[in-house]
Each structure stands twice: as structure tokens, then as C-alpha cells.
Amino acid sequence: MLAFVLRRILQAAIVMLAVGLIAFSLFRFVGDPVVFMLGQDATPEDRARMTEMLGLDQPFYVQYWDYLARAVRGEFGMSLRQLRPVSTLMVERLPATLELSFVAALFALAVGIPMGVYTALRRNSWLSTVFLTVSLIGVSLPTFLIGILLILVFAVQLGWLPSFGRGETVAIGWWTTGLLTTSGLKALILPAITLGLFQMTLIMRLVRSEMLEVLRTDYIKFARARGLSDRAVHFGHALKNTLVPVITITGLQLGAIIAFAIITETVFQWPGMGLLFIQSVTFADVPVMGAYLMLIALFFVIINLVVDLLYYAVDPRLRIDRAAAAGH
Amino acid sequence: MKRFALAAALLAATLIAVPPADAKTFRWASQGDILTMDPHSQNEALNNGVLADVYETLVTRDKQLKVVPLLAVSWTQPKPTVWRFVLRKDVKFHDGTPFTADDVVFSMQRAQAPSSNFQIYTQGIDKVRKVDDYTVEIETKGPNPVLLDQLTELRIMSKAWAEKNKVTAPQNFIQKEETYSARNANGTGPYMLKSRETDVRTVFVANPNWWGKREGNVTEVIYTPVKSDATRVAALLSGELDFVLDPPPQDIARLKSGGKIKILEGNENRTIFLGMDQHRDELLYSDVKGKNPFKDLRVRQAVYYAIDEAAIQKNVMRGLALPTGSIVAPQVRGYSKELDKRLPHDSAKAKQLLAEAGYPNGFEVTLDCPNNRYINDERICQAVAGMLAQVGIRVKLNAMPRATYFPKIQKFDTSMYLLGWGVPTFDALYSLQSLARTVGPGGDGNFNLGRYSNPQMDARVERIKTETDRAVRDRIIGEALAIHNQDVAHVPLHHQVIPWAMKANVDAVHRADNRVTMNWVTVK
Numbered sequence: 001m002l003a004f005v006l007r008r009i010l011q012a013a014i015v016m017l018a019v020g021l022i023a024f025s026l027f028r029f030v031g032d033p034v035v036f037m038l039g040q041d042a043t044p045e046d047r048a049r050m051t052e053m054l055g056l057d058q059p060f061y062v063q064y065w066d067y068l069a070r071a072v073r074g075e076f077g078m079s080l081r082q083l084r085p086v087s088t089l090m091v092e093r094l095p096a097t098l099e100l101s102f103v104a105a106l107f108a109l110a111v112g113i114p115m116g117v118y119t120a121l122r123r124n125s126w127l128s129t130v131f132l133t134v135s136l137i138g139v140s141l142p143t144f145l146i147g148i149l150l151i152l153v154f155a156v157q158l159g160w161l162p163s164f165g166r167g168e169t170v171a172i173g174w175w176t177t178g179l180l181t182t183s184g185l186k187a188l189i190l191p192a193i194t195l196g197l198f199q200m201t202l203i204m205r206l207v208r209s210e211m212l213e214v215l216r217t218d219y220i221k222f223a224r225a226r227g228l229s230d231r232a233v234h235f236g237h238a239l240k241n242t243l244v245p246v247i248t249i250t251g252l253q254l255g256a257i258i259a260f261a262i263i264t265e266t267v268f269q270w271p272g273m274g275l276l277f278i279q280s281v282t283f284a285d286v287p288v289m290g291a292y293l294m295l296i297a298l299f300f301v302i303i304n305l306v307v308d309l310l311y312y313a314v315d316p317r318l319r320i321d322r323a324a325a326a327g328h
Numbered sequence: 329m330k331r332f333a334l335a336a337a338l339l340a341a342t343l344i345a346v347p348p349a350d351a352k353t354f355r356w357a358s359q360g361d362i363l364t365m366d367p368h369s370q371n372e373a374l375n376n377g378v379l380a381d382v383y384e385t386l387v388t389r390d391k392q393l394k395v396v397p398l399l400a401v402s403w404t405q406p407k408p409t410v411w412r413f414v415l416r417k418d419v420k421f422h423d424g425t426p427f428t429a430d431d432v433v434f435s436m437q438r439a440q441a442p443s444s445n446f447q448i449y450t451q452g453i454d455k456v457r458k459v460d461d462y463t464v465e466i467e468t469k470g471p472n473p474v475l476l477d478q479l480t481e482l483r484i485m486s487k488a489w490a491e492k493n494k495v496t497a498p499q500n501f502i503q504k505e506e507t508y509s510a511r512n513a514n515g516t517g518p519y520m521l522k523s524r525e526t527d528v529r530t531v532f533v534a535n536p537n538w539w540g541k542r543e544g545n546v547t548e549v550i551y552t553p554v555k556s557d558a559t560r561v562a563a564l565l566s567g568e569l570d571f572v573l574d575p576p577p578q579d580i581a582r583l584k585s586g587g588k589i590k591i592l593e594g595n596e597n598r599t600i601f602l603g604m605d606q607h608r609d610e611l612l613y614s615d616v617k618g619k620n621p622f623k624d625l626r627v628r629q630a631v632y633y634a635i636d637e638a639a640i641q642k643n644v645m646r647g648l649a650l651p652t653g654s655i656v657a658p659q660v661r662g663y664s665k666e667l668d669k670r671l672p673h674d675s676a677k678a679k680q681l682l683a684e685a686g687y688p689n690g691f692e693v694t695l696d697c698p699n700n701r702y703i704n705d706e707r708i709c710q711a712v713a714g715m716l717a718q719v720g721i722r723v724k725l726n727a728m729p730r731a732t733y734f735p736k737i738q739k740f741d742t743s744m745y746l747l748g749w750g751v752p753t754f755d756a757l758y759s760l761q762s763l764a765r766t767v768g769p770g771g772d773g774n775f776n777l778g779r780y781s782n783p784q785m786d787a788r789v790e791r792i793k794t795e796t797d798r799a800v801r802d803r804i805i806g807e808a809l810a811i812h813n814q815d816v817a818h819v820p821l822h823h824q825v826i827p828w829a830m831k832a833n834v835d836a837v838h839r840a841d842n843r844v845t846m847n848w849v850t851v852k
Contacts, residue, residue, distance in 0.1 A: 032731060032734070032735040033731070034735075044738075044774065081363060082363065082364070082526050083364055084510065085506060089526075144556075151559060155562055155563070155568075163563045163566050164554050164559050164560075164563050165528070165529075165552065166528070266556055267558070268559065269553070269554045275555065279360070279361070282360075282729070283731070
């Protein structure tokens with residue numbers, strides 16, 4: 001068990017290093033932050049001085065090595081755009097992104113599962129057709145378009161919800177939350193729907209197909225033969241058995257939600273890490289971009305590691321295979 | 329007696345506690361955030377514009393862009409290289425400390441520090457010294473006809489405050505701590521910084537103790553960056569914003585037609601033009617080998633004749649452009665209407681000139697172009713490419729974001745490029761020195777990226793730098809602009825017209841440098 005965990009952690013570290021290396025080799029193509037910092041009237045001498053001061057004249061692998069050496073000591077450098085420590089910026093932005101992502105995931109589950117169950121049980125009803133059509137739209141429309149459409153309807157036409165921002169937030173220690181104020185909750189609705197819509201349709205379709213599968217199995221027939229109520233059969237037996245893959249997928253998709261929040265955050269000016277990243281790209285703010293990419297890689301690695309470990313704990317076959325492999 | 333004291337206390341309380349008769353909030357947005365509150369750290373248009381209402385300068389520009397007194401009430405020039413400024417009395421910083429000559433000397437030195445990005449505005453300034461509490465002298469390295477223009481960007485901060493908060497030098501990028509002045513401000517201006525959440529919102533409130541005369545009625549200003557074009561426009565339409573600095577050009581017509589939104593168009597003093605490599609013996613990006621077609625005046629003229637600027641203005645810019653034959657805009661000192669004449673659009677003439685120059689079948693060249701810097705920059709280049717193709721010059725378009733574009737062209741790594749040049753000093757020297765002077769030290773030709781070089785031009789630029797007789801100087805500027813036109817050193821296209829979008833109940837004053845002056849905003 002310990003060897004397995006260690007091996008996985010080592011693999012995770014290699015993934016992180018590779019992400020960092022690729023990221024830094026790409027940064028050269030984003031452009032030169034010095035242009036933004038000094039404005040267009042700067043003399044060549046000024047630019048050379050600034051480039052040297054920031055270490056941007058070094059080859060990328062040297063920059064990357066410096067970055068790693070400092071990151072290990074917990075220093076992520078200064079944002080070139082905002083002139084503030086990157087770690088402070090990340091900590092400031094993390095709550096907004098995580099809150100949005102969790103609410104979006106919650107929305108996807110809370111709406112996706114009932115819709116999936118319904119479409120599986122009443123396959124031919126008109127409402128099922130509507131749900132499936134809607135889910136098709138959710139899968140095929142790009143996120144930014146959905147966001148802009150929602151803004152157009154609910155902010156511009158109806159005037160019910162704000163079109164951008166996070167509303168008022170309440171600070172609890174270093175964490176800021178918008179869940180405790182009316183304006184914060186109102187501001188959360190449109191971005192959460194936009195971000196969660198794709199996952200919602202995914203979950204709905206997954207639940208539907210799993211349910212259809214399970215409903216055909218023998219134990220459901222036996223349950224019906226025992227004279228159990230429809231309700232008990234559907235929710236007590238069928239749904240329970242479909243949820244295992246749903247939970248796995250949702251867990252894995254959480255990483256994707258956090259990463260894809262970039263687009264939603266840009267459309268709604270949601271002050272999270274994704275927006276910070278986009279703004280850093282336009283300014284070629286290398287320290288922030290590096291930290292963001294590493295952080296997102298870390299999220300993915302951790303989520304995958306946890307899922308792997310859970311499988312290991314749940315599925316005895318994995319353990320047997322490993323033991324057998326080790327014997328050879 | 330007691331009753332009197334009570335009445336006095338009550339009276340005092342009402343005097344203090346009465347809120348402004350009508351509190352007006354002004355909420356505005358543009359694409360990016362204000363970068364820093366430090367007045368000498370980032371030389372960026374939005375940043376300079378916003379800070380101008382918080383930190384004041386010795387002199388400023390009025391609505392006609394004329395230089396007028398602000399913290400200095402008057403000035404004299406005892407010697408050509410010495411300027412003596414008399415400072416305004418009874419001015420207080422936002423924290424209550426009085427404004428004196430020490431603050432001026434301190435701020436000028438701070439702007440000259442190695443970590444300052446405002447050295448472009450301090451160049452030529454040698455020494456700044458205090459004469460008495462309300463008089464300072466600025467000594468320049470030589471006669472400097474644009475010193476007052478430079479001073480409009482050198483903002484004054486409190487020496488005592490800077491020392492207390494350890495911000496006597498502007499942000500140093502290597503240090504690991506955030507500089508206090510990046511998110512705190514203490515100037516003498518009409519608006520005080522109330523709160524700042526970077527990338528979320530920055531709030532200013534009117535300074536109740538401001539010395540000057542209020543022209544607008546805004547008591548609170550909230551600035552929010554909104555990155556997405558569509559969202560910014562939606563927020564204006566839904567009433568969450570009062571003002572958008574940079575509405576997307578394609579939405580202007582739609583916004584106008586609604587009736588709820590007012591569009592204020594103003595001419596920016598930024599000229600969009602094409603440049604050509606006139607230095608190398610062989611172009612880097614062309615199929616002509618062994619020679620450089622752009623060295624031939626006839627080829628440059630052919631490019632000029634080939635371009636139909638009226639079509640660009642109408643179809644690409646949708647009217648948001650002022651076609652021009654001048655490299656400086658009308659608001660710039662030295663501009664002359666006689667010299668603002670384009671070569672007419674004439675494809676036949678262009679073809680004939682190309683044939684005379686030895687390119688009857690044209691040639692191929694790459695046009696470098698930014699795609700997120702100027703209004704419709706990439707689409708202008710596409711139009712230019714199409715027009716040049718009609719006379720046989722086959723253009724390969726190479727469009728890229730500004731962060732990669734500027735480093736590339738500033739290394740002269742280009743054969744043909746599109747550039748826009750704004751003039752913060754409102755003086756033609758700024759354009760001629762950067763764009764037309766032979767490349768050299770001290771800012772000479774620092775954006776002369778085609779390396780155009782003409783000794784006649786250089787001699788005139790040198791005289792403009794130091795000539796203090798206004799009439800003589802204007803005449804020499806005219807000569808330089810005429811040489812520029814004759815040589816087709818660049819092909820001017822148009823001056824940008826900047827539209828601002830605001831709710832119908834908002835009045836603002838458009839400035840040619842695209843700045844919103846909060847003190848000039850009225851919300852009805």
C-alpha cells in the first residue's frame with residue numbers, strides 16, 4: 001500500500017515538473033511584459049535595464065530553475081502587472097473560484113440527477129424530449145455564448161440579476177464569501193448555471209443510460225416480482241446502483257470545472273483565479289501565469305490521486321493484481 | 329449659558345453631519361484595471377488619467393488642452409535654463425498635512441529614481457531646489473521648450489507620508505514586499521481613494537477640503553474593470569454602469585439607436601500610419617532579393633497612392649476616424665492644416681510609379697500588425713493588404729497581440745508595419761523626435777522602426793528641441809513636417825476617433841488623450 005502511494009506521489013511530482021517546464025517554454029511566445037511596464041516611450045536602455053532586473057534575458061530553463069528554486073522556499077515572486085506577491089493574489093482569488101466551482105457542481109448534481117432519472121423512467125413523455133433537447137444545447141453551445149445569452153435575458157431584458165461581478169462579500173478570516181449576502185447570492189446564479197450547464201447535461205445523460213441499464217437487470221425484475229412499490233424499486237434499488245459511476249465522474253469533473261472557470265469568470269468578470277490568469281496573459285505577467293498553471297496542475301493531480309487511492313481501497317482486484325505482479 | 333452651549337453644539341453637529349444635498353455616484357468601466365496607485369510607477373494611459381484626479385501636478389491642461397496653473401500659481405524664467413514656480417498656498421494633502429516646496433522637490437526626485445517609469449517626463453531636468461516654502465526652481469540641462477508639458481505628468485505626493493510609509497522610491501520589482509503606495513494614495517486632488525480591490529473595484533470619494541472649484545457633481549466614483557466586451561455593454565444597458573470608456577466599435581450604432589445610451593465621440597491625438605524599412609539593403613520579409621524597394625521614393629509613393637483611406641474610414645472604422653496626410657494630429661502644437669493633405673487614391677498612378685521603379689509586376693512583402701492595440705488594427709491591415717494587392721504589391725499579413733508585436737518591431741525586425749502614435753506632451757517634437765529623427769541615443773528615433781534618415785530632418789529636430797522662440801519653433805516644425813511628407817517617411821492613414829458610451833443622464837468632457845476627468849463629470 002505504502003509503495004503504491006509513494007509511486008503515485010512520485011508520478012504526480014513528475015507531472016507537475018513537466019507542466020511547469022512546458023509552461024515556461026511557452027511563456028516566451030506570450031510576449032514581453034517590459035513593454036507594458038515602461039510604456040511605449042521608454043528608451044532601449046531602460047528596457048534593457050528592466051529586462052535584466054527581472055531576469056527575462058535568461059533562457060527559459062534558467063528562468064524555470066530559478067522559479068522552482070524559489071517556489072520550493074514558498075516564494076512565487078511578484079506580479080509584474082499588480083506589483084504584489086503572487087501568493088497573496090492567489091489566496092485572494094482562490095475563494096471566488098472555489099465557491100463558484102462548488103456551487104456549479106452542486107447545481108449540476110441537483111438538477112442533472114432528477115432529470116436523468118425522469119428521462120430514464122418516462123422515456124417517451126414530451127418532457128423527456130424537452131430535457132434531452134435542452135441537454136443537447138448545453139453540450140453543443142460554447143460556454144461564453146451561454147453566459148452572454150443569460151446576461152442578455154436576465155440582466156438586460158428582465159433586470160433581475162447583475163451582469164457582472166461577485167456582489168458584496170463577507171470576509172471570514174482570509175476567506176471571502178458571497179454566500180452570506182443577497183447581492184452575493186444573486187451574482188452567483190448566472191455564472192454558476194453557465195459553468196455547471198455542461199456538467200449537468202453530462203450527469204443527466206450518464207444517469208439516464210445507467211438507469212436504463214440497471215432497470216433491465218434481473219434483480220430489478222425480482223424486486224418488482226416481490227411486489228415492491230415503483231418508488232422503492234426506482235429510488236431504493238435502481239438509482240442507488242447508478243450513483244457509483246456518477247460520483248466518480250463528478251469528482252473527476254470537479255478539476256475540469258475549476259480549470260474551465262476561466263471562460264465563465266471572464267464573461268462575468270468574476271474575480272477568481274481564471275480571470276486573474278486571463279488578465280495576466282494579456283500583460284505577459286509570467287510569475288502569475290506560472291503559479292496559476294502549477295496550481296491547476298496540482299488540483300488535477302490531487303483529485304486523481306485521491307480517486308486512485310479510493311479505487312485501491314474499494315476494489316480488491318487492484319491489490320491482488322499488484323501482489324501478483326510483484327511476485328513475477 | 330448652558331442653553332447657548334447646547335445650541336452651539338447642535339448647530340456644529342448639523343453643520344458637520346449634514347450629508348451632501350444630493351450624493352451622486354458615478355460607476356464606470358473599461359477593459360483593464362488601474363494598475364497601481366503609485367504616481368511614479370506605471371506610465372500607462374488609464375493609470376495616468378485616474379491618478380490625475382487624486383494626485384495633482386504643478387501645471388495641468390484645461391478642456392482645450394492648454395497648459396494652465398494647478399499647484400503652481402505662476403512661473404517665470406529668470407534664465408533660459410532656470411524656471412521658478414510660485415506654489416499655491418493653503419493646499420492640504422488628503423491626510424491633512426500642508427503642501428509645501430519640500431513635497432515638490434521630493435516628488436521630482438522620486439520621479440527621477442532608477443525604479444521610476446516616468447523618466448521620459450523628467451528628461452532634461454537637472455536640479456530641483458527649494459527657494460522658500462512656496463517657491464521652487466527647476467534647472468534644466470539646456471533650454472527646454474517642452475518643460476511645462478512634461479510637468480503635466482509629474483504628480484506631487486507628500487514627502488512626510490512617503491517617508492512614514494517607506495515609499496520614498498517607486499516600486500522596485502525585485503523586492504518581495506508590496507509597496508504601500510501601490511494600494512494607498514495621498515495626494516492633493518479633488519478625489520480621495522476610499523477602497524481598492526484590484527481587478528474588482530476601486531472607489532473614490534470627493535475630497536471635502538479640496539482647494540479648487542468643483543465643475544462636476546460626483547461625490548463617489550466606482551471604477552470596475554470588465555474584461556469581456558459583451559458584458560461591459562450589457563452592464564451599461566442594464567444600468568449597472570453609468571459610463572464605458574471603450575465600447576466595442578461594432579456596437580456603437582446599436583447603442584445609439586436605443587435612446588438610453590449617449591455616445592460622445594472625440595478626436596484622439598493618436599495617428600495611425602504605416603512604416604517601411606528604409607535602411608536595410610535587402611528586406612527581411614520580401615521576395616525582392618539584393619535590393620530594398622522601399623528605399624525608392626517612388627515605391628513609397630506608390631504605397632501611398634494605392635491606399636483608399638476614405639474606404640477604410642467608411643467600411644473598417646465606420647466613421648470613427650479622421651483621414652489625414654499629417655503625422656501629427658490637429659491638437660498637437662506645430663500641426664499645420666496646409667501640410668495635412670493626403671496623396672489622392674490613384675491605383676493607376678501607383679502602378680505607373682512601381683513600373684518606373686522597376687517593379688512592373690509588383691513584389692511580395694510581409695506587413696506586421698498588432699491585433700489588440702488600436703481600434704480595428706488588424707482589420708485596417710487586412711484592408712491595406714487588399715488595396716496594395718490591386719497595384720501588385722502582394723502583402724502577407726502577420727497579425728499578433730501587442731505583447732509580442734512591440735518587442736518584435738522594436739528590434740527593427742520588420743519590413744512593413746502599422747503603428748499608432750499618441751502625443752502626451754501635445755507637442756510635435758514628441759512625434760518628430762521618436763518617429764523621424766535618425767536612430768540615436770536619448771530617445772532619438774526610438775520608434776523610427778523603418779530607420780528613415782535624412783540630415784535635413786535631423787538638423788530641424790535638433791533645433792526644435794532647444795528653440796524657445798515660439799514663432800521660430802513653429803516654423804521649423806512646419807519645415808520638418810513638410811520634409812516628412814515629401815520623403816513619405818511614413819504613410820499616414822487617420823487619427824483615431826474615440827467613442828465613449830454613457831447613460832443619457834451623464835455629462836463628461838472628452839479629452840484628446842482619452843482621459844476621463846472625474847471632476848468634469850456631471851450625473852443628472
